[in-house]
Amino acid sequence: MSKIPETSAPLTALLASRWSPRSYDQTHEISDQELLSILEAGRWAASSNNGQPWRFSVAKRGTELHEKVVAGLIGFNQGWAPAASVLIVVSIKKTDDGGSHKGNFYDAGLAVAQMSIQAQALDLYTHQMGGILYNELHKSLGLSSDLEVGVVISVGKKAAPEKLEGPALEREIAPRTRLDLSEIVLHGKP
Secondary structure, eight states: OOOOOOOSSOOOHHHHHOOOOSOBOTTOOOOHHHHHHHHHHHHTSOOGGGOOOEEEEEEETTSHHHHHHHHTBOHHHHHHGGGSSEEEEEEEEOOTTSOOOHHHHHHHHHHHHHHHHHHHHTTOEEEEEOOBOHHHHHHHTTOOTTEEEEEEEEEEOBOOGGGSOHHHHHHHHSOOOOOOHHHHOOSOOO
């Protein structure tokens, strides 16, 4: 199933083909080399003052760590995410006084974006999830107090949408949509 969007200007093929499926091939095993490539893409993302405030917890399907991450997902995500080859929890460094730092979240977002594009280059798909139990994941992963859980990324080979049911299937087969540029470009025109 292709979900190439209609755009007002051409995009590079990797960006045009990237989307976030929920139907994953539960028999696909991600190779160590593919996983390293995705993690390196995140590692080399730009960050303010080269702070690199992201940390990754990598949970391959079939491991105890994977079970912990799945338990930290909110209901809807628990139905489809376990079939992904790997779940990556992205945690973000806090400030020295223990607070959240918006810049660190921005930088971690850059790392996640690069990981998503690298996965796409490997013919793998990603889906970022905010529907998670943040505190429970932090505790079950044994993360230090200077980190906060930001997002969980599923990675794997996409499967036929018909493997899903109900709202998950409806979302999977729905056309891709975005706000029009006129709605998001507040000042200036291209």
